[in-house]
Amino acid sequence: MTERIGYLGPAGTYTEQAALLYAPDARLAPYPTINAVGTAVADGELDAGVVPIENSLEGSVTFTLDLLIAQPGLSIRNEVVIPIDHYLVAPPGVSAAAVQVIYSHPQALAQCRAYLETRFPSALSEASLSTAAAVADMQASPVPAAAICPQRATELYDVQILARGIQDNTVNQTRFAVLAHADHPPTGHDRTSICFAFAVDRPGNLYHSIGEFARRNINLVKIESRPTKRELGRYIFLIDCQGHRAAPEVAAALDGLRQRVDMFKVLGSYPFWEPHES
Amino acid sequence: MTERIGYLGPAGTYTEQAALLYAPDARLAPYPTINAVGTAVADGELDAGVVPIENSLEGSVTFTLDLLIAQPGLSIRNEVVIPIDHYLVAPPGVSAAAVQVIYSHPQALAQCRAYLETRFPSALSEASLSTAAAVADMQASPVPAAAICPQRATELYDVQILARGIQDNTVNQTRFAVLAHADHPPTGHDRTSICFAFAVDRPGNLYHSIGEFARRNINLVKIESRPTKRELGRYIFLIDCQGHRAAPEVAAALDGLRQRVDMFKVLGSYPFWEPHES
Numbered sequence: 001m002t003e004r005i006g007y008l009g010p011a012g013t014y015t016e017q018a019a020l021l022y023a024p025d026a027r028l029a030p031y032p033t034i035n036a037v038g039t040a041v042a043d044g045e046l047d048a049g050v051v052p053i054e055n056s057l058e059g060s061v062t063f064t065l066d067l068l069i070a071q072p073g074l075s076i077r078n079e080v081v082i083p084i085d086h087y088l089v090a091p092p093g094v095s096a097a098a099v100q101v102i103y104s105h106p107q108a109l110a111q112c113r114a115y116l117e118t119r120f121p122s123a124l125s126e127a128s129l130s131t132a133a134a135v136a137d138m139q140a141s142p143v144p145a146a147a148i149c150p151q152r153a154t155e156l157y158d159v160q161i162l163a164r165g166i167q168d169n170t171v172n173q174t175r176f177a178v179l180a181h182a183d184h185p186p187t188g189h190d191r192t193s194i195c196f197a198f199a200v201d202r203p204g205n206l207y208h209s210i211g212e213f214a215r216r217n218i219n220l221v222k223i224e225s226r227p228t229k230r231e232l233g234r235y236i237f238l239i240d241c242q243g244h245r246a247a248p249e250v251a252a253a254l255d256g257l258r259q260r261v262d263m264f265k266v267l268g269s270y271p272f273w274e275p276h277e278s
Numbered sequence: 279m280t281e282r283i284g285y286l287g288p289a290g291t292y293t294e295q296a297a298l299l300y301a302p303d304a305r306l307a308p309y310p311t312i313n314a315v316g317t318a319v320a321d322g323e324l325d326a327g328v329v330p331i332e333n334s335l336e337g338s339v340t341f342t343l344d345l346l347i348a349q350p351g352l353s354i355r356n357e358v359v360i361p362i363d364h365y366l367v368a369p370p371g372v373s374a375a376a377v378q379v380i381y382s383h384p385q386a387l388a389q390c391r392a393y394l395e396t397r398f399p400s401a402l403s404e405a406s407l408s409t410a411a412a413v414a415d416m417q418a419s420p421v422p423a424a425a426i427c428p429q430r431a432t433e434l435y436d437v438q439i440l441a442r443g444i445q446d447n448t449v450n451q452t453r454f455a456v457l458a459h460a461d462h463p464p465t466g467h468d469r470t471s472i473c474f475a476f477a478v479d480r481p482g483n484l485y486h487s488i489g490e491f492a493r494r495n496i497n498l499v500k501i502e503s504r505p506t507k508r509e510l511g512r513y514i515f516l517i518d519c520q521g522h523r524a525a526p527e528v529a530a531a532l533d534g535l536r537q538r539v540d541m542f543k544v545l546g547s548y549p550f551w552e553p554h555e556s
Contacts, residue, residue, distance in 0.1 A: 025379060027280055038282035054505075054507075054510070056505055056507065056509065057505060057506070057507050057508040058340070059340055059503075059504055059505050062336070081510065082375065114300055122477055131468060144435075171507070171508055171510075173510045175510060188547070194546065201494045201497065203491070203492060203496060203497040203498075204491075204492035204495070206488060206498060206501060207488045207489055207491070207492035207498075208492070209485060209486075209487065212483075213481070213485070214485035214486070217481045217482070218481060219479065219480070219481040220481075220484060220485075221482075221511060222503065222511070222513065223449045223484060223501065223503055223513075223515070224502070225337075225500065225501055225502055226337055227332075227333075227336070227337050229334065229335050229447065229449070230449055231334065231448075231449060232332070232334040232451045232453060233500070235500065235501075237497055237501075251327060252533060
């Protein structure tokens with residue numbers, strides 16, 4: 001049966017591009033928010049959902065972290081990493097010289113700031129709700145306009161490409177999480193995401209906790225903290241470590257950690273993303 | 279001489295409220311972005327600048343963390359914590375029953391979602407660039423509108439207050455950092471913020487680093503990571519610990535840490551915020 005996969009919409013965004021790369025043959029459906037994707041997966045309306053979790057320039061997507069912490073019945077089953085490659089597009093017939101306004105998501109505008117200042121010093125930057133919505137905003141503009149959008153949007157809309165690769169920093173990648181009811185079986189090149197919290201703040205709490213990994217020579221790939229939303233200065237910690245939770249050393253570290261903390265949740269074990277040859 | 283203090287504007291926001299609480303007699307000036315405040319302090323145009331650094335529901339303000347990491351000549355000199363207390367306002371003569379649109383910053387709208395759904399089920403929510411800009415958007419609205427804003431905005435604009443304390447979660451506080459050329463002398467109840475990074479990823483890196491604090495019984499108040507912006511999966515760590523950097527135990531821990539890492543910066547030592555009696 002064809003898998004039903006939701007993603008943070010609308011169509012034409014980088015998240016749709018990630019979903020298509022992950023599951024080209026699935027039935028894809030856009031959802032309006034990260035929470036809506038998570039709820040639809042947890043409720044069984046979807047087999048899986050694709051949401052952004054981290055960008056190499058912006059850092060973590062906190063909505064996704066908070067969803068993983070709070071929503072039962074949700075695991076990370078896979079990750080997908082794609083390069084962020086911004087296209088500059090205009091309606092057919094509008095030349096670059098005529099452009100007076102440039103629409104995009106604020107992050108995309110910020111990531112192309114030097115390019116825009118050099119090439120379009122007198123054009124206004126206007127914020128859109130997504131990189132795909134920017135194309136619609138451009139089409140509705142009363143003055144000659146352009147939009148910054150993903151390659152995928154150039155396939156869906158009637159636009160001409162003025163330029164590509166216009167981002168100032170070339171190291172711009174986004175990691176997406178594929179959320180499902182269960183995580184992934186071991187593959188031999190896996191990562192595990194967990195979260196935990198302490199009821200009482202004591203010196204050395206975190207030190208002794210991550211010692212469970214250090215002592216077993218397990219590399220921590222990432223550590224984050226998120227507010228508990230109950231008191232300023234109290235946190236839930238999120239850790240990504242190397243290895244699958246079913247691997248004996250990782251299982252022992254997780255067991256050791258579980259006994260030191262007051263809240264503990266495995267968010268999932270899943271294979272590292274390896275770029276497709278295409 | 280009167281201190282010149284900048285803040286993330288416009289006037290009428292929670293940041294202005296924090297700046298007024300911190301320095302009621304200073305010459306205050308709004309700046310358009312967090313980076314603009316930081317640059318003006320580093321350049322000597324301002325004696326200090328007030329920017330948000332953390333909210334109890336949303337977590338860290340990443341623009342401020344990235345500024346502290348990257349901008350030389352900037353230290354945290356103080357912190358200010360204020361409760362976020364959202365007011366619902368309308369133009370004089372507009373009744374709550376007539377309101378069709380409610381403007382605010384997306385975070386403020388999200389923090390009042392349950393209230394709005396119960397009391398204004400058919401009103402549209404519209405995003406504004408700040409809680410103060412929401413009041414201007416409301417005043418310019420062609421249909422009867424309301425805005426969610428701080429108490430400070432109700433003093434600056436001609437509005438009537440329909441309700442106050444409309445946030446769904448009552449534990450909603452924001453911590454602001456006062457940025458200056460130098461940090462604060464010891465007061466006996468201080469905190470120190472630092473950042474550091476490793477050139478090479480090795481198991482136990484972070485564990486041995488924070489061991490410098492644990493072994494000296496120094497409590498870590500907070501740990502965060504931010505992308506290096508050079509490669510997905512490489513991070514700069516930010517830690518807040520108890521005590522002043524001039525205190526012998528803290529100084530020894532910082533020296534120990536410095537020798538274990540490849541990038542190290544003290545962001546400042548400053549007194550804990552203690553609520554004013556007012």
